Amino acid sequence: xxxxxxxxxxxxxxxxxxxxxxxxxxxxxxxxxxxxxxxxxxxxxxxxxxxxxxxxxxxxxxxxxxxxxxxxxxxxxxxxx
Numbered sequence: 366x367x368x369x370x371x372x373x374x375x376x377x378x379x380x381x382x383x384x385x386x387x388x389x390x391x392x393x394x395x396x397x398x399x400x401x402x403x404x405x406x407x408x409x410x411x412x413x414x415x416x417x418x419x420x421x422x423x424x425x426x427x428x429x430x431x432x433x434x435x436x437x438x439x440x441x442x443x444x445x446x
Contacts, residue, residue, distance in 0.1 A: 379442035385422030406432025
């Protein structure tokens with residue numbers, strides 16, 4: 366069985382975010398960067414374009430104001446992984 370890159374990447378996220386990401390098509394070969402910052406929306410950069418995990422957790426969006434903002438506890442959980 367082949368291990369997919371997105372399966373390995375999703376393991377670094379806190380459980381709450383992981384549950385959202387496994388339901389989305391967030392990973393693609395064009396993925397350049399994932400930005401996780403306290404007090405900022407979870408951001409994915411594809412070919413220079415920014416996408417944010419929507420606060421509903423059901424899609425990616427272009428408007429950062431609709432994004433799911435990352436908190437301190439989530440970042441701390443990521444650091445444990």
